[in-house]
Amino acid sequence: MAEASSGRGTRARRPLSPHIQIYKWPPAMLMSILHRITGGALYVGTILLALWLISAATGPENFDYVSSWFATIPGKLILFGYTWALIHHMLGGLRHFLWDTGRGYDLKLIDQLSWGTLVASIAITLLIWIGVGFGGA
Amino acid sequence: MSMRTPLKKVRYLGSAKEGADHFWKQRVTAVANVFLGIFLVWLIVSLVGADHASVKARLANPLIALAILALVISGTIHMRMGMQTIIEDYVHGEGAKIVLLMLNTFFAAFIALTCVYAVLKLSFGA
Numbered sequence: 001m002a003e004a005s006s007g008r009g010t011r012a013r014r015p016l017s018p019h020i021q022i023y024k025w026p027p028a029m030l031m032s033i034l035h036r037i038t039g040g041a042l043y044v045g046t047i048l049l050a051l052w053l054i055s056a057a058t059g060p061e062n063f064d065y066v067s068s069w070f071a072t073i074p075g076k077l078i079l080f081g082y083t084w085a086l087i088h089h090m091l092g093g094l095r096h097f098l099w100d101t102g103r104g105y106d107l108k109l110i111d112q113l114s115w116g117t118l119v120a121s122i123a124i125t126l127l128i129w130i131g132v133g134f135g136g137a
Numbered sequence: 138m139s140m141r142t143p144l145k146k147v148r149y150l151g152s153a154k155e156g157a158d159h160f161w162k163q164r165v166t167a168v169a170n171v172f173l174g175i176f177l178v179w180l181i182v183s184l185v186g187a188d189h190a191s192v193k194a195r196l197a198n199p200l201i202a203l204a205i206l207a208l209v210i211s212g213t214i215h216m217r218m219g220m221q222t223i224i225e226d227y228v229h230g231e232g233a234k235i236v237l238l239m240l241n242t243f244f245a246a247f248i249a250l251t252c253v254y255a256v257l258k259l260s261f262g263a
Contacts, residue, residue: 043219057259086178
C-alpha cells in the first residue's frame with residue numbers, strides 16, 4: 001500500500017483516525033457490527049435447521065436423538081441465542097429498509113432506532129421463550 | 138509497443154458492474170425472509186415438545202412444506218450473498234479469497250440441498 005509522503009524522504013506526520021479502543025461508539029456503529037455478527041451466526045446456525053429437518057425425515061430414532069441435544073442446557077442456550085440473532089437481524093433489516101427509502105437519517109432518530117432494535121429484539125426473544133415456557137424443564 | 142487497446146488492458150480487472158444486481162437480490166430475499174423467518178419461529182414454537190409422528194405430519198403438510206422450501210431457498214441465497222460481502226471485506230489475499238468464496242457457495246448449496254431433500258422426503262417419502 002502506498003504511504004503518504006512529503007516527497008523529501010521523510011514521512012509526513014498526518015493525524016490518525018481514532019482507533020476502535022478509544023473511539024466513542026455511536027449506537028449505529030454497534031448495530032452495524034451486531035448485524036454482521038448475527039448474520040454470521042444465522043449462517044452457521046442453518047446447520048441446526050438442516051439437522052432438525054434431516055432427523056425428522058429419517059425416522060423417530062434420529063429425531064429423538066437430535067431433539068435430546070436441543071433440550072440440553074447448552075442446546076437451549078444456543079437456540080435462545082439463535083432466536084435473538086434471527087429477531088435482531090430481522091429488525092436491523094427492517095431499519096435498513098427504512099434507510100433505503102432515504103428516510104430516517106435524523107441523527108437523533110438514528111440513535112433511537114439503533115437502541116430500539118436492540119431493546120425490541122431482546123424483548124421479543126424473551127416473549128417467544130416465555131411463550132414456550134423455555135422449552136420445559 | 139503494445140498493440141492492445143486501453144479497454145482491452147483493463148477489461149475484467151475492475152468493477153464487475155454487478156453491484157446493483159447483488160444489492161437488489163439481497164433486498165428481495167431480505168423482504169421474503171422477514172415473512173418466512175416469522176413463519177419459522179411460529180412453526181418451531183408450535184412444535185416445541187411434539188413427538189416425531191406429529192412433527193412429521195406437520196412438515197408433510199403441503200403449505201408448511203412449501204413455506205419451508207421458500208425459506209430455505211431465499212435464506213441460503215441471502216446468507217451466501219452476505220457471507221460473500223464479509224469475505225470480500227476482510228480477505229485480501231487473492232488465493233484465499235477465491236477459495237473462501239467457493240467454500241461459501243458450497244456450504245450454502247449443501248445446506249439448501251440437505252433441507253430441500255429432507256422436506257421432499259417428508260412430503261413424498263414412505
